[in-house]
Amino acid sequence: MPRIAYYPVEIVEDPELRAILDHAARHGTPRPESQAIRAHAPATLRDFWWQWERTFRNGVCDHAIKELCRVYVSKTVECRYCGDQRSTRARDGGLVERDYDDLLEFERSNRYDERQRAALAYARAIAWSPEEADDALWERLHRHFSDEELVELGYFIAVTFGQQSWVRTLDIGHREVLDEGDEGLAPSAAWVGTR
Amino acid sequence: MHRVDPVGAGDAIRARVPDVLRTYQETRVNVIERGVVDADLKRLCARYLSGDPDVVTFEDGDRYDERERAALGWAQAIAWDPASADDELWMRLHRHFTEPELVELGYCMAIVHGQLRWMRALGVPPRHEDALGY
Numbered sequence: 001m002p003r004i005a006y007y008p009v010e011i012v013e014d015p016e017l018r019a020i021l022d023h024a025a026r027h028g029t030p031r032p033e034s035q036a037i038r039a040h041a042p043a044t045l046r047d048f049w050w051q052w053e054r055t056f057r058n059g060v061c062d063h064a065i066k067e068l069c070r071v072y073v074s075k076t077v078e079c080r081y082c083g084d085q086r087s088t089r090a091r092d093g094g095l096v097e098r099d100y101d102d103l104l105e106f107e108r109s110n111r112y113d114e115r116q117r118a119a120l121a122y123a124r125a126i127a128w129s130p131e132e133a134d135d136a137l138w139e140r141l142h143r144h145f146s147d148e149e150l151v152e153l154g155y156f157i158a159v160t161f162g163q164q165s166w167v168r169t170l171d172i173g174h175r176e177v178l179d180e181g182d183e184g185l186a187p188s189a190a191w192v193g194t195r
Numbered sequence: 196m197h198r199v200d201p202v203g204a205g206d207a208i209r210a211r212v213p214d215v216l217r218t219y220q221e222t223r224v225n226v227i228e229r230g231v232v233d234a235d236l237k238r239l240c241a242r243y244l245s246g247d248p249d250v251v252t253f254e255d256g257d258r259y260d261e262r263e264r265a266a267l268g269w270a271q272a273i274a275w276d277p278a279s280a281d282d283e284l285w286m287r288l289h290r291h292f293t294e295p296e297l298v299e300l301g302y303c304m305a306i307v308h309g310q311l312r313w314m315r316a317l318g319v320p321p322r323h324e325d326a327l328g329y
Contacts, residue, residue: 003285004294040295043225044302050221054214078277122316130315151211154313155219162309165273166301169280 002172007039009178017042020049021178028184031085034167036177048163055156057089061149064090068116069123069153070160072103076127077161079168084189097187115144119153126154127161204319205310205329222306227328230299232292237300238327239263240270241307247323262291270304 009021021039024032030052038045056066067090074083087095102109106120118140125133141150174189182189202210209216228234239259243250253259253267265287272280288297307327314320314329321329 040298047222047226054218126312126316133316148211155215158309158313162305166305168277169272
């Protein structure tokens with residue numbers, strides 16, 4: 001059971017909040033359960049929606065890079081709930097499930113190109129070792145990204161790292177609220193309910 | 196006293212991407228400064244998350260009341276030790292906070308925690324007293 005009860009989303013009448021929750025139910029991203037927790041405080045539900053729309057789904061940095069960084073963070077934070085979420089937009093853009101497999105060994109894997117490796121090293125530095133953000137890392141980053149892309153990418157990594165660090169304390173699981181299918185779930189989570 | 200407050204380093208960097216600056220400013224106004232949890236408690240948790248030596252030892256002595264200690268215990272779980280978010284901590288949290296308060300406080304700590312880590316990677320960490328909404 002979640003540590004904070006899911007808000008009874010069926011009673012939400014505000015059109016903006018209703019649309020946010022309906023989107024989560026239909027598309028599975030952001031996940032409906034975490035959105036049903038945020039619904040207790042409508043400002044947080046609205047806020048996360050705009051974080052997600054402006055700095056993850058859209059923006060100046062390509063979405064697939066941000067999706068890889070998001071799942072890298074999930075795997076290192078060990079938030080399985082978050083890590084079993086998949087971006088349908090990234091999938092439609094060509095990212096395949098095996099692209100997620102080597103994230104923890106991204107520096108050694110030949111699955112990722114230099115640009116992806118630099119982004120993942122940025123994610124590692126932000127989440128776990130800011131002291132790694134030395135001249136060598138910044139030189140790599142500036143070789144592959146514009147300043148604007150680095151700002152958006154870093155900001156998004158910070159947001160998803162913070163949210164996942166919080167969500168992992170809540171003990172929430174998939175298909176516990178607004179369950180309308182497997183959209184937005186990893187194949188491994190699509191058939192067996194997971195926490 | 197400044198006639199117009201200078202823009203901090205965090206916002207000067209976010210301003211490279213107007214949607215990033217706009218989004219964080221909305222977060223600052225709607226979630227960090229306003230809401231059902233008082234900003235002083237959020238500021239105390241932000242100081243913990245920034246590593247303020249005066250706050251990281253919150254469990255020692257009686258400087259903080261039970262409500263503050265429950266909130267700081269959750270900050271510790273979010274940032275460093277998720278296993279410490281156990282039945283006992285959640286019982287304390289529910290004793291002192293409503294569910295809307297818990298969601299707002301947890302969400303706020305999540306935002307601040309992430310931004311502080313990013314600012315450290317950028318080489319512009321805020322002073323501990325400025326950690327909230329930097």
